[in-house]
Amino acid sequence: MRTKKAIAVLLAVVMLAIPFAVVSYAAPEIVAQPIKTAYTDCEKFIPQGLVISFDGEEIPYTPIDEDFAFMPGLDEYLTVGVNADGEDVPYNTVEVYYKNQYAGTIQVEVSHVLGEITNLGEAGHGQYCLGCGKVHNYEAHSIPEFIPNDDGGLFVPQTQTGTCEICHGKVTETIPGSEGFRFIFGGEMTEFESEIIGYFYMIVVSLIQALIGIR
Numbered sequence: 001m002r003t004k005k006a007i008a009v010l011l012a013v014v015m016l017a018i019p020f021a022v023v024s025y026a027a028p029e030i031v032a033q034p035i036k037t038a039y040t041d042c043e044k045f046i047p048q049g050l051v052i053s054f055d056g057e058e059i060p061y062t063p064i065d066e067d068f069a070f071m072p073g074l075d076e077y078l079t080v081g082v083n084a085d086g087e088d089v090p091y092n093t094v095e096v097y098y099k100n101q102y103a104g105t106i107q108v109e110v111s112h113v114l115g116e117i118t119n120l121g122e123a124g125h126g127q128y129c130l131g132c133g134k135v136h137n138y139e140a141h142s143i144p145e146f147i148p149n150d151d152g153g154l155f156v157p158q159t160q161t162g163t164c165e166i167c168h169g170k171v172t173e174t175i176p177g178s179e180g181f182r183f184i185f186g187g188e189m190t191e192f193e194s195e196i197i198g199y200f201y202m203i204v205v206s207l208i209q210a211l212i213g214i215r
């Protein structure tokens, strides 16, 4: 009775183990990593140096071996990896398949190729990536001083223009108060006072312009 039980258990173990043995024997596996591991997002994956084991054999990658397949494909540009929050991480992965079976995942470093700092309009500057085309390092212009354009009238606010010291982009903004307005009210107000007066000034200007069309 005991022997029967023991044989039954042994049989069960062998039957359980057989499929695992078959699968582990058949599944391809990466045994040597490709030579090139660092890329930019202007480049495509190069598998040279990759070796897999399959059916007890070691098979090095060659471009003519059509049994190899990759995700992303060899004709696709690599992309910079992102984490769950959508932030860039310095690596990404390439999945390797052999005869349509998953062989493993290769970790590659992928970085952006940032172009020169470019003026991106009134708000700021940044750098376009030559690979993915996205803007990186976006920040506000750095404008050390604004120069009045002397283009206002008594009832038309003047403008002032500043040049960004980093990208040389120009920013023009309206100053609440023309030369004439400043002459009348003086320049020695706090920021808050001048904001309030500027606000009413703009209303009065709009009203006068609407009523009699003075410029």
Ligand SMILES: [Zn+2]
Residues within 6 Å of the ligand: 041, 080, 111, 112, 113, 129, 130, 131, 132, 133, 134
């Ligand atoms: Zn990029």
Ligand SMILES: [Zn+2]
Residues within 6 Å of the ligand: 119, 124, 125, 140, 141, 142, 164, 165, 166, 167, 168, 169
């Ligand atoms: Zn700038």
